[in-house]
Amino acid sequence: xxxxxxxxxxxxxxxxxxxxxxxxxxxxxxxxxxxxxxxxxxxxxxxxxxxxxxxxxxxxxxxxxxxxxxxxxxxxxxxxxxxxxxxxxxxxxxxxxxxxxxxxxxxxxxxxxxxxxxxxxxxxxxxxxxxxxxxxxxxxxxxxxxxxxxxxxxxxxxxxxxxxxxxxxxxxxxxxxxxxxxxxxxxxxxxxxxxxxxxxxxxxxxxxxxxxxxxxxxxxxxxxxxxxxxxxxxxxxxxxxxxxxxxxxxxxxxxxxxxxxxxxxxxxxxxxxxxxxxxxxxxxxxxxxxxxxxxxxxxxxxxxxxxxxxxxxxxxxxxxxxxxxxxxxxxxxx
Numbered sequence: 492x493x494x495x496x497x498x499x500x501x502x503x504x505x506x507x508x509x510x511x512x513x514x515x516x517x518x519x520x521x522x523x524x525x526x527x528x529x530x531x532x533x534x535x536x537x538x539x540x541x542x543x544x545x546x547x548x549x550x551x552x553x554x555x556x557x558x559x560x561x562x563x564x565x566x567x568x569x570x571x572x573x574x575x576x577x578x579x580x581x582x583x584x585x586x587x588x589x590x591x592x593x594x595x596x597x598x599x600x601x602x603x604x605x606x607x608x609x610x611x612x613x614x615x616x617x618x619x620x621x622x623x624x625x626x627x628x629x630x631x632x633x634x635x636x637x638x639x640x641x642x643x644x645x646x647x648x649x650x651x652x653x654x655x656x657x658x659x660x661x662x663x664x665x666x667x668x669x670x671x672x673x674x675x676x677x678x679x680x681x682x683x684x685x686x687x688x689x690x691x692x693x694x695x696x697x698x699x700x701x702x703x704x705x706x707x708x709x710x711x712x713x714x715x716x717x718x719x720x721x722x723x724x725x726x727x728x729x730x731x732x733x734x735x736x737x738x739x740x741x742x743x744x745x746x747x748x749x750x751x752x753x754x755x756x757x758x759x760x761x762x763x764x765x766x767x768x769x770x771x772x773x774x775x776x777x778x779x780x781x782x783x784x785x786x787x788x789x790x791x792x793x794x795x796x797x798x799x800x801x802x803x804x805x806x807x808x809x810x811x812x813x814x815x816x817x818x819x820x821x822x823x824x825x
Contacts, residue, residue: 540587542617543602545610558607559584560643564623565616567792569635572799575792576642578808581818582660582790583615585650588821589657590614651809652819653683660813663785664792665695667767670812671739671787676755676766684788685814686738691797697784698793700764709761709777713747716760722748728772739787741766789813 540558542551562583563576571579587607593599594606602608609617624632651658659681661673666689673684692698706724713720722730735744742754754766758781765783772778783791790812798808806818 540591540607541605543605543608545602545608545613550605555584555587556643556647558587558617560639561619561623562587562615562617563642564635564639565618566611568796569627569631569639571792571796573638573642574799574803574805574808575796576639577646577805578790578795578799579662579792580642580646581649581651581805581809582662584646584648585657585660586615588650589659592657646805648821649818650821651813651816653813653816655819658683658813658816661786661789662792662812663783663787663789665692665697665784666787666791666794667698667740667765667781667783668692669739670789670791670794671737671741673788675737675739675741675743676786676788683813683816687811687814689791689794689797689812691801692783692791692793693797695784695793697764698782700781700784702761702763702779702781703773704761704777704779706772706775706777712760713750716756717750717752720748720750722750727777731770733770736767739767740782741787742768 538555539552540555542553542558543549544551559580563579566583567576567579569576591606599606601613608614618626620632651660661684668689670685670687670689672680672686674680675686706727709727710722710724713722730748731745733742733745735742737743742757745752745754745757747757754768757763758766758768761779763779764781765785765787767783767787768779768781770777770779790808795808795812798811799805803811809818810816
């Protein structure tokens with residue numbers, strides 16, 4: 492089989508004809524994968540893909556499923572429930588296929604010779620086995636590697652589709668109790684990236700976080716960021732007002748001094764865990780209290796693990812966080 496960039500590629504997605512499962516938390520009917528479907532058992536997902544290693548500044552050629560294994564090892568705690576790891580594997584595989592299709596049409600200016608990179612800030616984090624061993628130790632490898640392999644192998648070739656196309660399966664650490672509509676964060680409404688409840692995140696270490704910024708630093712950073720702002724350190728709390736929040740809790744619109752900001756702007760400027768925050772003055776400091784970690788769109792990893800702990804399958808998890816989608820299998824590559 493030729494590598495994906497060395498020939499003409501045809502991606503045939505076989506949407507499976509299977510029973511209907513009622514997801515009560517979503518109140519919609521969604522097809523799920525049937526293991527008895529013989530056609531679904533024969534999957535060729537061992538194509539070679541190109542990935543740009545942003546640390547070593549070189550392209551790597553990896554088998555898709557090998558790539559997915561090291562992505563989930565880097566992106567999600569290996570101690571999570573197996574069904575949560577399966578959900579992460581499917582999301583990571585879908586993201587890879589989605590990026591490959593986008594690359595064929597539009598390329599990528601940050602790594603023009605490959606559709607994917609190893610930088611989590613731009614694509615998905617990927618770590619080599621040696622890097623994982625260095626980060627976690629040999630005992631971690633012994634304890635969890637076979638579990639990670641099972642998560643990948645048992646979902647081999649499975650991706651998430653909407654209208655017969657791979658979706659952009661955004662995910663994040665912790666939503667804070669409810670995920671975000673895509674347009675409230677990225678300005679574009681996507682039908683499968685809807686705000687849904689994410690109730691099982693109590694054990695997330697970043698469910699609630701606090702950050703303290705000296706008032707003078709707060710004022711100075713805002714003046715550098717927005718030169719037209721009129722803001723003084725005196726009576727700072729009286730110069731801050733939150734006007735509107737999203738359905739997921741993030742600040743959509745707030746005023747500081749004479750200027751209007753989004754919660755996302757303030758989050759990025761002060762390196763907060765999320766845009767769902769409260770803000771108050773305390774002496775000579777500004778105190779931020781955030782809920783959740785990440786952009787809040789798509790699958791919450793801690794929410795997924797909570798669902799798995801409650802007995803939900805990876806299919807249940809994915810169809811909850813990605814509304815109206817189907818699980819399909821990559822049938823063949825040419």
